[in-house]
Amino acid sequence: MFPCLRGEFFPLVRASGNDMLKCVRGGPKTMTHEPIIRLAAQADLSAINAIYNYYVVHSTTTYQTKPSTPAERSEWFAAHGPEYPVTVVERGGEVVGWGSLSKFRERAAYQPTVENSVYLRHDVLGQGMGRWVLDDLIERAAALGYHSIIAGISAEQSASIRVHGRAGFVEVARLREVGRKHDQWLDVIYMQLMLPISPHRSA
Numbered sequence: 001m002f003p004c005l006r007g008e009f010f011p012l013v014r015a016s017g018n019d020m021l022k023c024v025r026g027g028p029k030t031m032t033h034e035p036i037i038r039l040a041a042q043a044d045l046s047a048i049n050a051i052y053n054y055y056v057v058h059s060t061t062t063y064q065t066k067p068s069t070p071a072e073r074s075e076w077f078a079a080h081g082p083e084y085p086v087t088v089v090e091r092g093g094e095v096v097g098w099g100s101l102s103k104f105r106e107r108a109a110y111q112p113t114v115e116n117s118v119y120l121r122h123d124v125l126g127q128g129m130g131r132w133v134l135d136d137l138i139e140r141a142a143a144l145g146y147h148s149i150i151a152g153i154s155a156e157q158s159a160s161i162r163v164h165g166r167a168g169f170v171e172v173a174r175l176r177e178v179g180r181k182h183d184q185w186l187d188v189i190y191m192q193l194m195l196p197i198s199p200h201r202s203a
């Protein structure tokens with residue numbers, strides 16, 4: 001198994017079951033209700049959607065301008081099978097954030113590459129959970145044999161750029177004024193993390 005990237009801080013607790021991706025990990029020790037990360041289930045979709053839609057309305061972190069409907073969220077989830085995991089971070093019985101690995105592009109030769117997303121509920125930012133969810137996604141991407149992870153980040157989103165940079169992502173491209181939201185022109189920065197080459201994916 002790929003080593004836990006922050007093993008010293010987030011000791012791995014194995015859940016029962018035969019899928020390594022069902023592992024749950026204890027969260028930052030400073031928190032009163034210790035959070036866990038687990039794979040998302042259908043029952044989590046309403047919380048996932050509420051967390052995301054907040055940013056659709058209030059921020060430029062996503063270029064989506066209309067909130068996702070429950071039906072759209074279900075469709076999105078159905079498109080994320082075991083090869084493209086969706087995770088949630090749960091604390092005190094509540095989903096307070098989520099992460100995902102998605103296809104980078106539809107065309108088949110892009111298969112070794114995934115794109116990541118991390119969204120935390122707006123009232124739990126800055127507590128270390130974003131980095132934790134991202135580290136967990138990196139582990140999952142490596143275990144699934146992907147070659148690299150891409151993050152497309154709006155250039156003014158300094159928290160996201162920071163968290164990806166600290167996790168080892170490097171800026172590889174900047175697209176100028178490709179977005180417009182809330183009366184602002186928006187640049188997109190692409191950050192990339194190369195992963196160890198996996199023999200079963202190299203063909």
Ligand SMILES: CC(C)(COP(=O)(O)OP(=O)(O)OC[C@H]1O[C@@H](n2cnc3c(N)ncnc32)[C@H](O)[C@@H]1OP(=O)(O)O)[C@@H](O)C(=O)NCCC(=O)NCCS
Pocket residue numbers: 055061116117118119120121124125126127128129130131132151152157158159160162163166
């Ligand atoms: C981006 C996001 C995932 C980061 O998660 P977080 O839990 O708030 O951040 P963390 O507490 O893990 O902090 C990670 C690093 O970012 C830094 N950081 C946190 N908030 C920051 C801010 N507003 N500005 C600059 N740096 C910030 C922290 O200091 C920390 O840096 P360090 O490791 O050098 O100490 C979270 O803020 C979020 O969900 N934002 C809204 C949605 C979003 O932008 N998602 C990313 C799209 S892919």
